[in-house]
Amino acid sequence: MNVVQRPGLTAGRPGRRSDPAAVVTAVTQASAPTQTVPVASVSAASVSAGPVSAGCVHPSAPSELADTGIQLLAPDGTLVAEPRFEVLADHDLRLEFYRSMVLARRLDAEATALQRQGELVLWIPLRGQEAAQVGSAQAAGPRDFIFPSYREHAVAWHRGVPAAEVLRLLRGVSHDGWDVAAHNLANYTIVLASQTLHAVGYGMGVLLDGDVGTGDPARDTAVLVYLGDGAMSQGDANEAFVWAASFGAPVVFLCQNNQWAISTPSRRQSPVPLARRADGFGFPGLRVDGNDVLAMHAATSWALAHARGGGGPVLIEANTYRMAPHTTSDDATRYQPADEVAAWAARDPIERLRRLLATDVDAAWFDEIDDQAATAATELRRDCLALDPPEPSSMLGHVYAEETADERDQRTWFNAYRDSFL
Numbered sequence: 577m578n579v580v581q582r583p584g585l586t587a588g589r590p591g592r593r594s595d596p597a598a599v600v601t602a603v604t605q606a607s608a609p610t611q612t613v614p615v616a617s618v619s620a621a622s623v624s625a626g627p628v629s630a631g632c633v634h635p636s637a638p639s640e641l642a643d644t645g646i647q648l649l650a651p652d653g654t655l656v657a658e659p660r661f662e663v664l665a666d667h668d669l670r671l672e673f674y675r676s677m678v679l680a681r682r683l684d685a686e687a688t689a690l691q692r693q694g695e696l697v698l699w700i701p702l703r704g705q706e707a708a709q710v711g712s713a714q715a716a717g718p719r720d721f722i723f724p725s726y727r728e729h730a731v732a733w734h735r736g737v738p739a740a741e742v743l744r745l746l747r748g749v750s751h752d753g754w755d756v757a758a759h760n761l762a763n764y765t766i767v768l769a770s771q772t773l774h775a776v777g778y779g780m781g782v783l784l785d786g787d788v789g790t791g792d793p794a795r796d797t798a799v800l801v802y803l804g805d806g807a808m809s810q811g812d813a814n815e816a817f818v819w820a821a822s823f824g825a826p827v828v829f830l831c832q833n834n835q836w837a838i839s840t841p842s843r844r845q846s847p848v849p850l851a852r853r854a855d856g857f858g859f860p861g862l863r864v865d866g867n868d869v870l871a872m873h874a875a876t877s878w879a880l881a882h883a884r885g886g887g888g889p890v891l892i893e894a895n896t897y898r899m900a901p902h903t904t905s906d907d908a909t910r911y912q913p914a915d916e917v918a919a920w921a922a923r924d925p926i927e928r929l930r931r932l933l934a935t936d937v938d939a940a941w942f943d944e945i946d947d948q949a950a951t952a953a954t955e956l957r958r959d960c961l962a963l964d965p966p967e968p969s970s971m972l973g974h975v976y977a978e979e980t981a982d983e984r985d986q987r988t989w990f991n992a993y994r995d996s997f998l
């Protein structure tokens with residue numbers, strides 16, 4: 577790889593990037609719990625990583641893979657004492673997390689139904705990953721830029737993208753989805769891990785603009801990029817890690833390890849937790865309970881602050897589960913073992929927050945949230961059906977800033993061809 581050194585883009589940003597060991601210390605010091613919380617009785621290792629087909633994984637995969645990762649809220653709804661991170665005390669934000677996760681699950685179910693009824697070409701369900709997405713999205717500030725993969729609907733909705741806009745691509749009425757600049761949220765990419773390179777490029781731009789490590793919260797900016805456990809094996813992802821590390825780009829790589837890359841179990845792709853791959857690139861890696869919205873929020877908040885402050889990249893592995901098929905074209909019962917599905921259902925991200933909130937929120941509030949979600953689903957259906965196909969020749973638009981003579985010729989030919997059918 578040829579690295580051209582440019583003024584203002586200093587490899588390694590000496591004195592500002594932290595080595596992994598120092599970062600662990602920094603996390604410990606910066607985030608020492610300030611309140612006493614009851615320790616959960618649920619053992620982190622109580623849920624196994626689940627069986628897989630014979631001969632397809634490393635037989636000696638260490639038990640580390642069964643570790644839940646950093647956890648603040650146990651599946652039974654009790655708070656967990658965690659030496660590195662504080663439990664979010666903001667009650668209103670906890671309520672907002674719950675509302676956002678319930679909404680995402682309901683909208684996801686509605687979109688699945690719309691696909692089954694022929695209104696969408698395809699749907700890519702997020703069920704099970706609500707905490708990983710909502711907790712991390714909340715940690716990003718308005719200046720931060722987010723690069724999703726293709727399953728991050730809860731990120732988009734939580735960031736304020738109108739629900740139906742997330743369906744435009746998969747209704748086949750648009751090449752994209754929403755106004756990227758309005759939300760600082762890139763459109764989806766289907767080419768696995770390509771977005772990690774886009775994110776690092778953006779992060780290097782942020783460095784060149786000098787918007788990292790100034791100490792001014794109105795200026796410092798980080799980049800948050802989502803990728804899957806399967807995408808972690810792509811060359812693009814690994815090249816992105818190298819570049820981000822080499823230049824200290826302010827990028828948080830958020831890997832949602834939902835245990836499956838279509839029908840390939842993540843254990844086949846790595847015998848150790850994916851977070852440990854960060855060691856080899858020289859930046860911090862954290863394994864987090866991805867079904868714990870409080871832990872996801874705490875860890876991503878820390879990682880983004882680290883990046884904004886000039887500390888360089890961080891990898892977070894959100895240990896979660898895909899509680900639905902890969903897409904509506906997939907039959908996951910062919911490969912996801914039923915007992916594995918059941919074990920993860922017991923760790924449901926929404927149920928555990930509900931158990932915590934139920935200690936001081938009455939049942940009527942939960943009913944009200946369900947009603948809001950039902951209304952939002954009805955509106956999503958209405959708005960989806962109103963998404964009409966665009967004028968066909970518009971697919972030739974926006975290739976260049978200004979239309980070329982060649983494009984004009986193509987448009988003329990295309991319109992004449994289309995009109996020949998009328």
Ligand SMILES: Cc1ncc(C[n+]2csc(CCOP(=O)(O)OP(=O)(O)O)c2C)c(N)n1
Pocket residue numbers: 727766767768803804805806807808834836837838898902
């Ligand atoms: C470069 C590339 N190779 C293969 C595919 C086909 N493909 C689409 S999704 C997928 C699995 C991805 O799994 P993972 O990264 O774990 O993300 P998840 O779907 O579980 O969210 C594959 C192989 C693709 N889209 N892009």
Ligand SMILES: [Mg+2]
Pocket residue numbers: 804805806832833834835836837838
């Ligand atoms: Mg996956």
